[in-house]
Amino acid sequence: MKIDIITVFPDMVEAALKVGVLRRAQESGLLLARVHNLRDFAEDKHRTVDDYPYGGGSGMVLKPAPIFNAVRFIMKNDSEQQYVKANRKTPPRVIYLTPQGQTFTQRLAEQLSLESHLILICGRYKGVDERVRQKLVTDEISIGDYVLSGGELPALVLIDAVVRLIPGAIGDYESAQEDSFSGDLLDCPNYTRPAEYDGMKAPEVLLSGHHEKVRKWRRQQSLKRTFERRPELLDTAYLSDEDLSFIESLKSCND
Numbered sequence: 001m002k003i004d005i006i007t008v009f010p011d012m013v014e015a016a017l018k019v020g021v022l023r024r025a026q027e028s029g030l031l032l033a034r035v036h037n038l039r040d041f042a043e044d045k046h047r048t049v050d051d052y053p054y055g056g057g058s059g060m061v062l063k064p065a066p067i068f069n070a071v072r073f074i075m076k077n078d079s080e081q082q083y084v085k086a087n088r089k090t091p092p093r094v095i096y097l098t099p100q101g102q103t104f105t106q107r108l109a110e111q112l113s114l115e116s117h118l119i120l121i122c123g124r125y126k127g128v129d130e131r132v133r134q135k136l137v138t139d140e141i142s143i144g145d146y147v148l149s150g151g152e153l154p155a156l157v158l159i160d161a162v163v164r165l166i167p168g169a170i171g172d173y174e175s176a177q178e179d180s181f182s183g184d185l186l187d188c189p190n191y192t193r194p195a196e197y198d199g200m201k202a203p204e205v206l207l208s209g210h211h212e213k214v215r216k217w218r219r220q221q222s223l224k225r226t227f228e229r230r231p232e233l234l235d236t237a238y239l240s241d242e243d244l245s246f247i248e249s250l251k252s253c254n255d
């Protein structure tokens with residue numbers, strides 16, 4: 001997968017790309033991440049990327065031209081490179097990170113992990129000139145109902161969540177499939193050695209080596225945790241008869 005990030009703070013994004021899963025994904029060729037400094041696409045000698053808002057008021061707005069120039073540069077480069085050779089003609093998704101966008105979820109991360117090319121636009125100040133949204137952007141994504149100073153952290157949140165879903169990006173793909181939201185439920189509690197720490201024991205069943213009992217315990221703990229913390233997830237979860245009767249027992253304990 002190829003991901004291009006357009007930002008006025010390239011150092012911030014590059015720092016995060018140099019560690020952990022994102023670094024390894026690049027080293028193994030699963031991810032080609034390129035960070036573009038928006039100022040390199042400005043059209044004046046001062047490398048101006050922002051200007052005052054029409055209509056007055058406080059704050060600055062990211063000018064349209066540098067963003068259009070950056071996206072055109074990326075797309076031109078892209079069409080001249082391996083994607084055309086590999087006969088992959090799907091146009092890249094051009095994503096603007098914004099608190100006004102659709103909320104980022106695990107399902108959306110899964111969808112995006114199937115794409116071959118994403119272009120991420122990080123806003124700053126009051127955001128981008130509206131014409132960027134009208135003409136360039138294919139998706140607007142929010143990482144939650146709060147406002148950050150820039151789109152760099154949201155872009156990194158998106159990249160991390162998406163890249164770890166590419167098969168081979170993390171050592172233990174199976175473990176990722178057990179993560180919260182990967183199925184319909186929250187993850188179960190996890191324990192590691194020692195079996196007893198500071199008077200607190202790991203559940204016996206996990207030490208039993210009995211696979212079916214471990215599976216059942218984990219499933220029930222996931223159901224319990226979801227019931228207690230995010231009961232609305234159970235409304236759309238795929239549940240077996242065994243799950244349903246376990247949930248009924250939880251409900252009757254609560255009555």
Ligand SMILES: C[S@@+](CC[C@H](N)C(=O)[O-])C[C@H]1O[C@@H](n2cnc3c(N)ncnc32)[C@H](O)[C@@H]1O
Pocket residue numbers: 096097098099100121122123124125126127128141142143144145146147148149150151152154
């Ligand atoms: C200060 S915010 C601008 C907010 C904008 N005036 C609004 O109310 O929609 C600056 C930039 O941070 C990014 N940003 C802030 N909060 C975000 C969120 N929750 N999700 C995604 N991006 C966000 C966006 O790229 C945005 O353009």
